[in-house]
Amino acid sequence: MNSDNRHNGSRNITISDIARELNLSKTTISRAISGKGRIGEATRKKILDYIKLHNYKPNVIAKGLAQKKTFNIGVILPADANLTEIPFFQNCLMGICEAAAGRDYDVVVATATEDDITFLKRLIDNQKVDGIVLTRSLVNDLPVSYLKETGIPFVLIGSNEDDEIVQIDSNHTEGCCELTSILLKSGIKNIALLAGNQNHMVNRSRYAGFLKAYEDLGIEADDSIIFPDMNNNILIQRAVGIIMSKGADCIICSDDYICSRALATLEEEGYSIPKDITIASFYNSVNLENHNPPVTALKINVKELGITAGKTLINMISGEGIEQRTWVNYEIAIKKSTS
Amino acid sequence: MNSDNRHNGSRNITISDIARELNLSKTTISRAISGKGRIGEATRKKILDYIKLHNYKPNVIAKGLAQKKTFNIGVILPADANLTEIPFFQNCLMGICEAAAGRDYDVVVATATEDDITFLKRLIDNQKVDGIVLTRSLVNDLPVSYLKETGIPFVLIGSNEDDEIVQIDSNHTEGCCELTSILLKSGIKNIALLAGNQNHMVNRSRYAGFLKAYEDLGIEADDSIIFPDMNNNILIQRAVGIIMSKGADCIICSDDYICSRALATLEEEGYSIPKDITIASFYNSVNLENHNPPVTALKINVKELGITAGKTLINMISGEGIEQRTWVNYEIAIKKSTS
DNA sequence: TTGAAAGCGCTAACAT
DNA sequence: ATGTTAGCGCTTTCAA
Numbered sequence: 187m188n189s190d191n192r193h194n195g196s197r198n199i200t201i202s203d204i205a206r207e208l209n210l211s212k213t214t215i216s217r218a219i220s221g222k223g224r225i226g227e228a229t230r231k232k233i234l235d236y237i238k239l240h241n242y243k244p245n246v247i248a249k250g251l252a253q254k255k256t257f258n259i260g261v262i263l264p265a266d267a268n269l270t271e272i273p274f275f276q277n278c279l280m281g282i283c284e285a286a287a288g289r290d291y292d293v294v295v296a297t298a299t300e301d302d303i304t305f306l307k308r309l310i311d312n313q314k315v316d317g318i319v320l321t322r323s324l325v326n327d328l329p330v331s332y333l334k335e336t337g338i339p340f341v342l343i344g345s346n347e348d349d350e351i352v353q354i355d356s357n358h359t360e361g362c363c364e365l366t367s368i369l370l371k372s373g374i375k376n377i378a379l380l381a382g383n384q385n386h387m388v389n390r391s392r393y394a395g396f397l398k399a400y401e402d403l404g405i406e407a408d409d410s411i412i413f414p415d416m417n418n419n420i421l422i423q424r425a426v427g428i429i430m431s432k433g434a435d436c437i438i439c440s441d442d443y444i445c446s447r448a449l450a451t452l453e454e455e456g457y458s459i460p461k462d463i464t465i466a467s468f469y470n471s472v473n474l475e476n477h478n479p480p481v482t483a484l485k486i487n488v489k490e491l492g493i494t495a496g497k498t499l500i501n502m503i504s505g506e507g508i509e510q511r512t513w514v515n516y517e518i519a520i521k522k523s524t525s
Numbered sequence: 526m527n528s529d530n531r532h533n534g535s536r537n538i539t540i541s542d543i544a545r546e547l548n549l550s551k552t553t554i555s556r557a558i559s560g561k562g563r564i565g566e567a568t569r570k571k572i573l574d575y576i577k578l579h580n581y582k583p584n585v586i587a588k589g590l591a592q593k594k595t596f597n598i599g600v601i602l603p604a605d606a607n608l609t610e611i612p613f614f615q616n617c618l619m620g621i622c623e624a625a626a627g628r629d630y631d632v633v634v635a636t637a638t639e640d641d642i643t644f645l646k647r648l649i650d651n652q653k654v655d656g657i658v659l660t661r662s663l664v665n666d667l668p669v670s671y672l673k674e675t676g677i678p679f680v681l682i683g684s685n686e687d688d689e690i691v692q693i694d695s696n697h698t699e700g701c702c703e704l705t706s707i708l709l710k711s712g713i714k715n716i717a718l719l720a721g722n723q724n725h726m727v728n729r730s731r732y733a734g735f736l737k738a739y740e741d742l743g744i745e746a747d748d749s750i751i752f753p754d755m756n757n758n759i760l761i762q763r764a765v766g767i768i769m770s771k772g773a774d775c776i777i778c779s780d781d782y783i784c785s786r787a788l789a790t791l792e793e794e795g796y797s798i799p800k801d802i803t804i805a806s807f808y809n810s811v812n813l814e815n816h817n818p819p820v821t822a823l824k825i826n827v828k829e830l831g832i833t834a835g836k837t838l839i840n841m842i843s844g845e846g847i848e849q850r851t852w853v854n855y856e857i858a859i860k861k862s863t864s
Numbered sequence: 865t866t867g868a869a870a871g872c873g874c875t876a877a878c879a880t
Numbered sequence: 881a882t883g884t885t886a887g888c889g890c891t892t893t894c895a896a
Contacts, residue, residue, distance in 0.1 A: 198652070200873055211883045216875060223876090226881055243650040248873035251590055251888050258633065258653075263618075270619055271811055273610045279602075280609055283636050287644055292653050294597065294633045297622050305626055311582040313537070314597075314631050419815065447815065454817045472610055473812065476758065476786065478793045539889055550867045555891060562892095565865055587889035590872050 199242050208236060219244060258292050259499055260315035262306055262329055264322055265297035268417075272443070273471070274488055278321050278343060281492020289500045291316075300385070303328045310336055317499045319343065323387040339502040343495050345387050352502065353511045354495045358388055361484045361516045362395025362468050363402070366438065369482075369524060370403055374436045374464060378411035378429040380422060380448060382440035389414075392440050392468045408434075416440070422447040430457065436464040436524065442471035445481060464524040479522035490514050538581050547575060558583060597631050598838055599654035601645055601668055603661055604636035607756075611782070612810070613827055617660050617682060620831020628839045630655075639724070642667045649675055656838045658682065658831075662726040678841040682834050684726050691841065692850045693834045695825045697727055700855045701734025701807050702741070704823055705777065708863060709742055713775045713803060717750035717768040719761060719787060721779035728753075731779050731807045747773075755779070761786040769796065775803040775863065781810035784820060803863040818861030829853050 201219075205212045210229065217223040218233035236242070250256050261282055263275050279295070286293050294315055296305040306329055309315055316339070320329050323344030330351060333340045341352045369377060379396050382389040393414065400407040411434050413425040426448050429437055439445035445467040452459065459465055459479060467474055470483035491514050501508045540558075544551045549568065556562040557572035575581075589595050600621055602614050618634070625632050633654055635644040645668055648654055655678070659668050662683030669690065672679045680691045708716060718735050721728040732753065739746040750773050752764040765787050768776055778784035784806040791798065798804055798818060806813055809822035830853050840847045 198873095202873075212874080213876080213884080214882055217882090220875085224881055229881080243652070245873050246651045246653060247586060247590055247595060248888090249875075251586055251890090252873080252875040254888070256586060263615075265619060270616055271612045273612065273615075276602075276612075276615045277609055279634065280604060280636060283634060283644075287635075287647065290651075292633050292635070292648065292651070294631050295618065295622060296626075296631070297619060305622070308626065309631065312585045312629075312631070313582070314585060446812065450815055450817055473785065476789060478789055537889095541889075551890080552868080552892080553866060556866090559891085563865060568865080584889050587872090588891075590874090591889080591891040593872070 198245070199240055200245070204233065204236055204240075204242060208232065255503075256314055256316050257290060258294050258315045259286055259496065259503075260306075260309050260318045261293055261295045262298050262318060262320050263295055264299065266299050268443075269322075275321050277488040278492040278495070281489040281494075282319055282496040283492075284489075285493045285496025285500065289497075291496075291500055293496075298329060300324060301328070303332060306332065310338060316503045317341075319495050319499055325385050325387060325390070339499060341495050341499045341502070343491055345391060349510070352498060352508060354491055354498060355511075355513065356486045356491065356516045357513050358391035358468070358484075358516075359395040359398065361518065362392045363398040364395075365466065365468070365482075365484055365518050366396050366399035367402065368518065368520070369436060369438075369464075369466065370399060370405065372524070374524070376408060376411065376432075376434040377436045377438055378408075378425075378432075378434040379413065380416045380425055380437060380439045380444050381412070381414040382444060383417050384414050389440050395468075396438065408432075416444050419447055423451045426451040426455075430455070430463065434463065436466065439465070439467045441469040442467055442474050442483070445469075445483075446471075446473055449477065449481075459523055460525050466524050470519065475521075477523075479525075482521045482524040483519055485517040485519050487514055487516070537584070538579055539584070543572065543575055543579075543581060547572060594842075595653055595655050596629065597633050597654045598625055598835065598842075599645075599648050599657045600632055600634045601637050601657060601659050602634055603638065605638050607782075608661075614660050616827040617831040617834070620828040620833075621658055621835040622831075623828075624832045624835025624839065628836075630835075630839055632835075637668060639663060640667065642671060645671065649677060655842045656680075658834050658838055664724050664726060664729070678838060680834050680838045680841070682830055684730060688849070691837060691847060693830055693837060693853065694851075695830065695855045696852050697730035697807070697823075697855075698734040698737065700823045700857065701731045702737040703734075704805065704807070704821075704857050705735050705738035706741065707857065707859065708775060708777075708803075708805065708821075709738060709744065711863070713863070715747060715750065715771070715773040716775045716777055717747075717764075717771075717773040718752065719755045719764055719776060719778045719783050720751070720753040721783060722756050723753050728779050734807075735777065747771075755783050758786055762790045765790040765794075769794070769802065773802065775805065778804070778806045780808040781806055781813050781822070784808075784822075785810075785812055788816065788820075798862055799864050805863050809858065814860075816862075818864075821860045821863040822858055824856040824858050826853055826855070 201212050201215045204215050217225045218230050246257055283293050296309045298306050318340040320342045323346050343354050345355045381393045411429050411432055416422050439448055466482040468484050470485045474481040494512050498508050540551050540554045543554050556564045557569050585596055622632050635648045637645050657679040659681045662685050682693050684694045720732045750768050750771055755761050805821040807823050809824045813820040833851050837847050
């Protein structure tokens with residue numbers, strides 16, 4: 187075995203090796219690589235050639251130690267029971283990875299639940315990241331409070347009432363208002379709402395958008411067919427029963443999961459869509475698009491959300507100017523389910 | 526602004542600070558922390574108390590530089606179009622994170638596609654990780670070839686014919702054989718198979734398990750209702766049409782996505798399950814469980830797969846003994862769809 | 865049992 | 881334009 191513990195014993199070439207071989211100082215090599223500081227064009231080229239020829243790769247860890255940086259950003263993924271199945275976070279992550287790779291950063295992930303942020307704390311304590319992306323926003327948000335306290339740069343994918351927090355989100359309130367308006371104007375009158383967990387900011391925004399559409403049109407919403415906190419199958423099933431008995435002509439679901447459950451219930455009961463009732467969702471998914479009939483929904487560009495969050499965070503870390511709040515565009519897809 | 530560029534200017538306390546304050550050498554502090562080397566019980570306690578009191582956290586990066594380690598493991602997630610929606614990888618990741626946190630490692634993620642592994646290469650080149658977890662197995666697997674070449678420790682979640690590769694998987698061939706057998710023995714005779722992308726090892730294993738069940742029972746499978754590479758909705762729809770026209774009495778689907786599509790097609794055509802045809806899936810999902818009727822399926826413990834992979838990799842890195850191949854248990858859930 | 869000194873691979877003042 | 885030196889925060893011989 188070699189003196190070092192690298193996997194294959196072929197020690198990686200370092201800046202000192204290059205300096206020795208080329209009869210130059212480490213500083214000069216460093217300058218050639220970073221592009222900072224004055225350096226002769228000839229030596230510069232000689233060094234760069236050597237590097238390319240010998241396939242030298244700088245040790246990012248060492249560079250980081252010297253600069254007190256890690257060139258890593260942390261991403262906090264929810265580990266709560268119902269959420270690990272949701273593709274939203276995975277797509278976010280893909281976007282963040284893409285943005286990070288473009289700036290030579292890497293992405294380290296850690297999980298958190300609504301009431302346990304020990305892994306987030308560990309990530310910060312161990313000084314493994316230069317900043318954090320939060321991928322969801324809660325009403326009582328432990329990570330946000332903690333991160334504000336530490337002062338480490340972070341961005342939130344989602345919305346928060348605190349203006350000091352850098353936020354990346356789609357304008358759910360506006361989008362949901364718009365979708366609801368379109369339905370109301372199309373002649374649909376008694377719209378029921380199956381709203382999600384009100385501890386999640388996004389569900390509050392959607393709820394607010396729904397109500398705003400009524401307000402804007404000067405119509406009164408029917409409270410008896412509005413159901414918040416539809417957190418499990420049984421609640422949804424029951425609510426659908428009530429909704430049908432009350433003769434509503436449309437159900438809007440807060441997200442695709444609720445919508446899938448509502449559709450299943452309606453089908454079990456023998457209702458036909460859109461004949462017996464129309465249905466729409468404030469969040470899309472492959473399932474909803476592939477459904478028969480396809481379901482009207484608000485489409486969010488999730489990957490773009492991730493890309494923007496990643497870029498914004500790295501700009502923050504690099505001390506560049508950033509937008510305090512970025513809205514990522516959405517799209518309203520009207521399908522047969524509300525025809 | 527402080528001389529360093531930490532976020533809040535409150536420089537983190539270091540081993541030197543402790544040494545100075547306690548009138549000891551850095552070496553002694555280091556020993557107290559690591560537990561390696563002889564040290565007096567009194568000084569040891571004094572140091573540990575100081576550390577607890579002042580909430581000292583060792584700088585993992587610096588430790589890593591000195592030991593030529595990173596205390597990070599890399600996880601490669603597929604970024605191919607159809608796969609970013611699949612909860613399998615997210616659940617894997619959760620398991621890996623859990624295992625890593627337990628050993629004070631962190632998880633850095635990178636993406637790869639079937640024919641592009643530049644991000645994986647970058648991760649290795651930049652020396653950001655001590656090992657890699659591959660979360661899927663292809664027939665022609667670029668990451669596997671590359672990693673074998675570099676000699677870096679890695680484990681594969683999935684199966685590969687190369688015995689030198691450390692593999693963590695559920696025994697799909699066995700499980701699918703078992704499920705198929707049960708159906709055949711229950712009196713179902715003409716079983717159609719909608720098999721997935723044959724470039725994925727897992728789909729080959731499932732296909733093999735299906736055939737093995739027939740072989741074991743000495744029955745001939747009907748080739749005309751076996752469809753490999755059901756990679757898109759149109760192929761699935763067409764295949765379902767043929768299957769129904771041939772009078773099969775069961776459809777087994779390679780995974781939950783194919784199964785969802787098959788179910789949708791059957792419903793559109795007005796077929797009723799299990800009256801007109803029975804159906805089962807070689808991979809479960811929330812959707813299939815919530816379907817009406819619930820769908821018979823092979824249930825894989827995905828998180829366990831991730832946990833095992835993470836543990837195994839870290840054991841490898843630490844030079845501990847490991848299993849060359851670990852099978853994670855599965856479960857066969859017989860539901861109404863094949864009643 | 866403890867300490868001094870060198871070193872991990874890089875950057876950054878401060879010369880020259 | 882290039883080099884010298886010190887230092888990032890830790891580990892690890894080697895010596896005392």
